Amino acid sequence: MLGTDGSDQVAFLVQTAAALGRAGGTDASRKAAVQFIGAQTVLCYGASGWAKLAGPVWLNGDALVKILRTETYGDKWLFEQLSKYPAASRALCHLVLALEAGFPLLLLKRGKYIDLGLVVMAGFHLANARFMGLSRFAWAFIATYPAVRALAEGREAEALPPVKRGAA
Structure with a gap:
């Protein structure tokens, strides 16, 4: 995928999905774009965690020391x-x-705990921004949270309002 890191990839994915959702011109196309963005974010987090489980460095607690x-x-x-x-x-x-x-x-449970989860993950990204210099990840992922919330709650987010045609 184009871009130099995952934050570029997430931004590209969100912008492309949003553009396609709006280009469709229907509530269904906008809702599909929002659901896609939310699902991709959930998949990104899950896959990142599942991939880390495969190696011993995260399980034994050495990963962050080695990264830092x-x-x-x-x-x-x-x-x-x-x-x-080392226990910390x-x-x-x-x-x-x-x-x-x-x-x-x-x-x-239709996103019963989604707000708490998103606040915690925003904190995670802000900590990564501070300690690892990954500020673009914070902005890229936090921008997807309305779509994640909408997906979890089973509704359409207000993230993609209809485009008004013919307005000058």
Whole structure:
């Protein structure tokens, strides 16, 4: 896919789906676009967590220390803290696994807990922005949350209003 990282890919996907939903010119096409955007976000989180479960580095708690020691995604202070307290590193790795792999469960019960889940994931992205320099991920994913919420609640989001034709 085009783009240099996952945030570019998410932004491209959202913009393309929104454009196609609006281009369709019907409530059904807009609703399909919103549902697609929501489903893709849920799939992104779930797949990321499930992929991490396959390797031992996230399960044993070493992943964040290894990531944070790099020049690209590193943060000296957090690296030192997690190196000093391996139990905290393990707990944080397990929390990331639970949040991502478990995210699709928020669709159950017509999104009863979706608002809490989205607030937690927004916090996750803001922490990644601060400590790993991944601010574009925060904006790209948080922008999809109205669609995720609509999907979970089984309704159309107000994210894609109809395009008014003939207005100058």
